[in-house]
Amino acid sequence: MMRVASRCHLRSFVNALMAGHLMFVLSAYGQNQPRNNGALTINTPSDVETSSDCSSLAAHVAWNVPYSISSCAGPSKIVCSARHSNPSIPQAMADSWILRGGDIGQGTASFECLATDNCGSTQKNQWQVTVSDQYYLDVEVQLSPDMNAGAFSRAITFELFVDCSSYPVSICQVLNFAAQSGAPTDAAMDKAILKIDRDNYKCVIAKDALHTLGSAATPECIDGRWSASWVDDPLLGGNWLVGGNLDGTKKGNSDRNVNTINIVDFCVLMSEIAAGATYGPRGDTTCDTAWPHGDINADGTVDALDFAFIQESFLADDRHGCCPHPLNTPAPIKANHRISVKQLRMDGFAAESVACDLNQDGFVDSDDMKLFMKGERSKAITSKNRQGK
Numbered sequence: 001m002m003r004v005a006s007r008c009h010l011r012s013f014v015n016a017l018m019a020g021h022l023m024f025v026l027s028a029y030g031q032n033q034p035r036n037n038g039a040l041t042i043n044t045p046s047d048v049e050t051s052s053d054c055s056s057l058a059a060h061v062a063w064n065v066p067y068s069i070s071s072c073a074g075p076s077k078i079v080c081s082a083r084h085s086n087p088s089i090p091q092a093m094a095d096s097w098i099l100r101g102g103d104i105g106q107g108t109a110s111f112e113c114l115a116t117d118n119c120g121s122t123q124k125n126q127w128q129v130t131v132s133d134q135y136y137l138d139v140e141v142q143l144s145p146d147m148n149a150g151a152f153s154r155a156i157t158f159e160l161f162v163d164c165s166s167y168p169v170s171i172c173q174v175l176n177f178a179a180q181s182g183a184p185t186d187a188a189m190d191k192a193i194l195k196i197d198r199d200n201y202k203c204v205i206a207k208d209a210l211h212t213l214g215s216a217a218t219p220e221c222i223d224g225r226w227s228a229s230w231v232d233d234p235l236l237g238g239n240w241l242v243g244g245n246l247d248g249t250k251k252g253n254s255d256r257n258v259n260t261i262n263i264v265d266f267c268v269l270m271s272e273i274a275a276g277a278t279y280g281p282r283g284d285t286t287c288d289t290a291w292p293h294g295d296i297n298a299d300g301t302v303d304a305l306d307f308a309f310i311q312e313s314f315l316a317d318d319r320h321g322c323c324p325h326p327l328n329t330p331a332p333i334k335a336n337h338r339i340s341v342k343q344l345r346m347d348g349f350a351a352e353s354v355a356c357d358l359n360q361d362g363f364v365d366s367d368d369m370k371l372f373m374k375g376e377r378s379k380a381i382t383s384k385n386r387q388g389k
Contacts, residue, residue, distance in 0.1 A: 039071035042115040042123040049130045052106055053224035059131045062101040066113045074118035084109045106131045137194040140229040141206055142240040147188040151178040152298040153284040159205040164323035172287035203322030206230045209249045210293040212241040214318045242316055244309035249291045259318040262336040263364050265310050267356035269294050272302040274355040274378040338365035
């Protein structure tokens with residue numbers, strides 16, 4: 001909030017502006033950065049680096065009016081200048097940003113102010129505003145319950161679609177999940193800010209590629225930033241990330257298994273349990289964590305609590321995501337609730353087929369799931385501790 005020293009000073013300020021000179025005589029209070037030269041202090045804005053507003057090729061940046069204060073009798077003067085790295089931006093527009101900022105175009109706007117007092121002291125200060133050609137995307141992600149109530153990290157992949165005829169832009173971001181105030185204790189949520197290249201994105205899919213199905217959201221332009229969220233139960237109109245999809249990132253995986261929580265996910269889980277896989281105290285993942293990673297609920301172990309995700313969402317699918325059949329995903333097919341051991345091996349799940357055919361009848365189906373719930377386990381795989389590797 002600016003305060004002018006006197007009516008005389010205000011008149012000098014107005015006359016200077018009317019004469020076309022960006023010279024003004026001020027004594028004010030503000031949030032700007034001070035620089036002191038003995039009795040003369042100049043306050044100007046700090047440097048800013050930001051992204052373009054989602055609705056334009058500029059970013060709105062505001063600051064307090066630059067000012068100076070001197071212990072020398074009489075007014076101090078400030079002469080300011082501006083320039084922009086983009087030659088297509090008129091000089092008059094750059095000059096208009098000096099006092100309080102404004103909608104600054106992409107590139108770098110450079111400002112300089114020189115203060116002088118009646119005792120002959122001078123002080124100069126510069127600042128820059130750099131506006132990138134990228135946008136901010138604010139994301140909020142919730143994982144389906146029942147997750148570990150403590151804090152943990154999971155790598156979330158965001159796929160941004162411009163249309164359904166081209167491949168999406170893919171960004172992986174590690175989010176730090178924890179129970180949120182006002183939400184159930186088993187509802188793990190986190191927020192993040194992504195930088196995305198400029199384009200007209202129509203839809204975004206979010207997924208934990210090691211553990212969940214993908215879920216779609218339509219980005220909105222809010223206060224100059226793109227925003228998208230994946231929260232609340234899909235059965236109640238929400239779109240949180242549904243846990244239980246363990247086979248989505250296996251190399252060579254058949255198209256039949258990628259976008260559905262089905263019997264193959266049960267096989268992956270049985271293989272992890274039979275191997276005694278553990279992942280440290282929290283089951284954290286990064287964008288480089290290798291498949292498989294059966295710790296769905298992020299408590300560091302693979303057990304019946306993780307099986308509950310598959311059981312609860314068995315045969316759930318991605319609901320076509322952003323497009324009925326985007327280029328980078330398989331065509332929708334009937335979900336697998338029963339599969340032969342022979343087919344599992346053909347699909348690249350030889351080790352998993354040994355662990356999940358609990359009744360040894362050559363097929364994996366609900367009978368094997370029922371045996372697991374009764375306590376039956378495979379003893380065929382050597383125990384090992386993966387520790388998140």
